[in-house]
Amino acid sequence: MIQRLLIANRGEIACRIIRTARAMGIATVAVYSTVDRRARHVQEADMAMALSGARPSESYLDMTQLLDAARASGADAIHPGYGFLSENPAFARAVAEAGLTLIGPPASAIEAMGDKAAAKALMAQAGVPLVPGYHGTDQSPAAFARAAEQIGFPVLLKASAGGGGKGMKIVERADELTAAIESARREALAAFGDDRLLLEKYLIRPRHVEIQIFADHRGNCVYLHERDCSIQRRHQKVLEEAPAPGLEPPLRQAMGQAAVRAARAIGYVGAGTLEFLLDARGDFYFMEMNTRLQVEHPVTEAITGLDLVEWQLRIARGEPLPLTQQQIPLQGHAIEVRLYAEDPDHDFLPASGQLQLYREPLPGPGQRIDSGVREGDEISPWYDPLLGKLIAWGNDREQTRQRLLDLLRRTLVGGIHSNRGFLLRLLQHPAFTAGSLDTGFIAQHAAELLPEPTPLPEEFWEQAGRHFLATLPDEPRSDDPASPWARRSGLRLGGPATARLHLQCGDQQRRLYLDPESEPAPSLGAVRRGEVLFVPWQHQIYSVRRHDPLAAAGSHALPEGGLSAPMNGSVVRVLVQPGQQVEAGTALMVLEAMKMEHSVRADRSGTVRQLFFGEGDMVTEGSLLLELEPAGGDSPAAIIE
Template sequence: MFEKILIANRGEIACRVIRTAKKLGIATVAVYSDADAKSQHVKQADEAIYIGESPAAQSYLQIDRIIQAALATGAQAIHPGYGFLSENDQFALACEKNGLVFIGPPVAAILAMGLKATSKALMEKAGVPLTPGYHGANQDADFLKQQANNIGYPVLIKASAGGGGKGMRLVESEQDFLSSLASCKSEARSSFGNDDVLVERYVVNPRHIEVQVFADTHGNCVHLFERDCSVQRRHQKVLEEAPAPLMAEVKLESMRQAAIEAARAVKYVGAGTVEFIVEQDGTAYFMEMNTRLQVEHPVTEMITGQDLVEWQLRVAAGETLPKQQHELSIHGHALEARIYAEEPEKDFLPAIGQISYLHYPEQSQFVRVDTGIVEGDEITTFYDPMIAKLIVWAPNREAALVQMHRALGEFHVEGLGNNIAFLDRIVRCDSFKHARLDTNLIQREQEALFNFPNPSNAKLIVAAAFIELLLRLQKNQTQHRSVWNSAPLWRLNITGQYQVTLKQEEESQQVVFSSTAQGFKAEFAGQCFEISGELDQANHAALQIDQHKFGLSFSRSTDLITVFHNSQTIRFDVAQQKFNQEDDNSSDTGLKAPMPGLITQVLVEAGAVVKKDQVLLTLEAMKIEYSIRAPNDGVLTACYFQVGDQVKSGDELVAFELSVLAADVPEEAEA
C-alpha cells in the first residue's frame, strides 16, 4: 500500500479522499489555488502545495505543477478525484513517465472511452447495445443530415468529445438540422478543441441509469449494481439513487453484464461507470463510460457497504479486488441530493458570495454529508457551486424518501441562494414519489416545483418576530446588568409591551407583544396568539404558540432574521428599509451583469440597431452560458467589455437608446 498520495483536486472530493486515506494510514498532500488557500481540503491534508492563481486553467489544470508537487513531497501516487484532470490521458501519461501511480485506469482505456464515437465503435464490436445512429468519422454536413433523415426525427447531435451537457443539440425536424449542426460544432470546438459529432435517435422520456464497475490488474472485474440518475436539469444530475427503482431485474442484470463487457473490452482497471440511456420498457443503450469515480458514488457505498475510494487505492497499489461478484449484494435504498448555491426560481442562476450561516443535518448510519465547505466560506465564480452532497439510507425507498425530507429540513444555508427547498419539492412530488422517472421529470412537474405559495403564515411571522424579541432581550441583559434590567419584562403597575416590525417582500409585518404570567400575548393582523419559549441553543428556539410546541431554527445578521421551516428559507428584514433610486430600472437604458462571469461572445457593436430579445452578448459562469438580451428595440450606444473580459455582478455591460417601432407609427405618417 502507498505511504503518501497527492490529491490533484479540491473541495468535497479532496476531503472525501483524505478521509479514506487517513483510515488506511496514508499521508496526504493537497494542492491549492489562491481562492482555496484557507479551504478545508488544505486544512485536512498532512501537507499542501500552492499551484497557482484562482482560475482552474492556471492551477488545477497545470499538469507540470501538480507533478512537481508530488515529486517534491515524496508522494508515490496521485488521486485525480473527478473533473479537472481525472480523465486527461496526458496527465495519466505524465504520472507514468515520472514514476508516479495514477489512481485511475490505464492511458489506453482513457483514450478508448474519451471520444464518444470511438467508444461506441468499441462497444458495438463487444456486443454492447447502442442507440440507433451514426458514430463514424465522416463529418460532411450533408452526409450527417442524410444519416439523421435515415434515423428519423427527433435526433440528438452530440459532440464526440463532449460531456456535462455541452456540445449537444436536439433537432426536431430536417429544416433545423444544418443550423443545429453548425451551432453544436462551434460549441464543441470552443469547449473541447474537437468539433467531431455523432448523430443518434432521440429517446423520448428516457431514464438515465449507470452501472458502477471495478476491475483490477489480475483480470478480475465486477459490478457494484446501478444508480438511477434520471432527475436532471440542463443535462446535469440533481438527485441520484440506488438501486434503480421499478425496473425488471432481468433488464437490470442485462445492463450490469453489458457494463462488465464494456470494461473488459478496453482492458479497464480501477473505478468506472458505464452509462445507459434507457427506454421506459427497460431497453437500454450504451451512452458513454466515465473513466473515474463519479460524484454520486456515495449511494453505491451506502447500499453495498463498500468504500470505493479504498477500492481505488488498493487496486492502484496492485492488490486484487476486495470482493468478488458473489460477495456483493444490495442492502436497502440510498438517495443523494446535490446542494448547490443557485436559485432555481431564477432559471438556476448560480449564487455567488459568502455563506453567513451553515448548519448540516446530524450525521449517522442513515445520514451522510460529503462537503468541503464550512460556515464563512465563499462560493466563487472559479469553481462548481456545489455546497455539499446529502446522502441518506433506509431499508426501502419509501423510508429513504422520508429520511431525505427530514434531512433537507435540517440543512440550513444563509447568505446566498440555494436549492434545498427545490430538492425537497422534487422528493415530495408525485412523479418522484412513485418512481415515474425520466430526464424530463423537472419539466413535467414544473407546476409543483416552481409555482408554490409563500411559505410564511401568521404563526410563522409571529414566531420570527418572537425570536427577534428574545434576541433583543438577551442582548439587553448582556449589555446592561443593573437591577432594573435583570428582569426586562418587569414593569411597575403596567403590562410590558414590545413592538417588532418585520418586512417581507416590501410588506411590513407588525407584531405587538404584551407580557403575561405565562409568557406573552402576540397581536398580529387582527389575530391573537399566546406565545412563550426560549433560545435553547445557538440558532434554535423552543417555542409554544397556543397549545402547539415546536422547535424553529434561525439565523440573524445585521439586517435580516431568517427562519428555516420545512426545508424553506424565509427571510425577514428587521432593519430600516433603504430605498435607492438606482433600484428603479424603469428608465434604465443599460444592461448589468446578473452575476460574475466571463464574456464569451460579443455579438453587436456600438451603433447597431437591435430588436427586443436580440442576443447582445453571452456570459459564462459556473460552466453555464447565459444570453444577455435587449429588453427593447433600440440603438446600441456603447459596449463596455470584450470577449475574454471578467465582469463582476452589477457591472454595466452595454448602453443603448430606445427607439420607436415602425409598426407603432400611424399609417398617415408613413404615407
C-alpha cells in the first residue's frame, strides 16, 4: 500500500501527479531546488522538502538528497515523473535498496532500454524492425566516421543513455562529423551523466509515431494505441495527437503488437512508450523506448478515458492491469501543444526571466490545461522551458483543432518570449489541417510558420495608445478634486483636449496624440502590469511601455565590434583567444541553457580583441561576450545555432 508519495520532479508533471495521488487518498511530498521554493508544485503538495542547489546536478539529479528527503518525510514511494532521474537505473536500484517503491519499471528494464545500442540488439532478437545504424562500443570519431561512410550521409547522432533531443545532431557531410560528436557528447553528459553516442541513418520525411504500453507484475501487457509526434523543433516535440492521422487499423495493430513484444522482451512493468519512425510506405522502425510516462500522455488519456498516472500507482502497489487489450477504448481525437518559454523568431532559443503575465482561461468542453507555473514566477535557465500543455479533444480531428485554437487564443503569456503565436499559426496551417505531417514539417513550412517581423500598423498603435490611457493608474494631481489639473482630460487652454504619448514596443516607437474624451478603446484583451501594457495582436502578445528619449540616449550601448549573449545561460566552451583571426562562420563560444547547447558564430571575418567571460561563467541576455574587430571595419553580428 502506498500512503505517502515523494515526487522527484518539478513543474507541470509534479502538479499532475499531486492531483491524481490526492484523488486516490495518497499524501504527497514535493521537493524543490533553491530557485523553485515558491513554485506551484511546492504550494500544491501536502509537504515540501528543500534541495540544496539550483543546477539539476545539485538538486533534482542528486540521488542522495532525494532519498534523504524521502526518509525524512516518511514517504514509502517515489514517482520520478519524466526527465531527470526517471530513466536512471542506478536511481531505481537505490530506491529499491532503501526499501521504497519506485513508480516505474525495475532497474533491469531501464538498463536494457537506457543503453540504446544494447536496446537495438534486444529489439532485433524480439523481431522489432530497426533503422540501419552503428551501436558499437568503439566510441572513437574514426569508428563513427567509418560507420557513417558505410551507411551514407545524412546520419543522426543520438545520446545512448537518454532522449528528448538532448545530444541529438543531424550530420549532413563528413567534414561536420567531428564537431557534431563533440557537441553531442557534451550535451549527453550534461543531461544524462553519460556521453556515449550511437549513429543511425537519417530518414527523409518520416513520421514519428509512438505506442503507449502498460505492463503489470503478472506478465500482462497492453498497448493504448498510438500518438503522432512528428511536429518537432530541435528534435523535441511541439505538438502531439492521438490517434495518428491516416493510420489504418491493421498498421495500428502491427505497431501495437511490436511494442508489446518489445516490452515483454525486457520484463517490463509500468508505463512505457515505444517510439517508431514510420515512412510513407507504411514501414516502421524502432527508435527507442522511454521507460517512463511521456509529456504527451494526456492525449492518450483523452481518447481512452483513462488516468495513466492512476494506472501507474495501481500497478506499483501490485494490482493487475485494469483492462485487457480488447477492452481498451478508442474514442474521438485529441491534440496537445506544448507552451514553451522560447523565441521562435530566433531559432527557438530558450527564454528565461519573470513571467509578468500568465493567464489561463477556464477550460470548456473537451479542453484541459496542465501547467506548473503562475504569474510572477521566475523561469530559470536551469530547466526545460516548458510552461504547460494545452489539450483538446472531440469527436473528430477538426472539432478538436477548433477547440484547441480557442483555448490557445484565450491563454496569455507576457514578460518573456513564448511560442504561443507560433502554435496558433501551426494549428491554422493548411498542411496541418489536412493532416500532412512529417518530422520536417516546421522546416518545410518555415515561411508561413516563422514569418519575418514587419512594422506594426497604425491601427495597432492607436488601439494600444487608447488602452494605455484607459489603464493608467490614478495619481492625484491636485488637492482640489474639482480642479482641472486633477483630471487626465488633456485640457489645453485655447485648444482641443489632447493627450500625448510616446510609446515603445520592442525596437519600434510611435508618438501619439489622442483625445481622452473619445470612445473607449475596443476590447483587445489588453492587460496592464505596472508600467507595461500587454497587447494581443495578430497571434502575438506585445509589450508596450512609455518611451523616455532622455533615458534611452543615456543607456549603455555595445562598443563597436561587440557580440552579445542571445539568451540567459552559461558559457560551456570558449573557442577563441584574444588576437586570433577568425573567418565568417567560425564558432566563438558555446552557451548552454535549459540543457541545450547553442554556438555563437561570427558572421564575417575579423580579429578577436577581448573576451569578457570564461568557461563556467553565467551570462544574461544582452551581456557583451567578446569584442571582435571586423576585417575592413564593418560592423559585426553573430550567428546563433
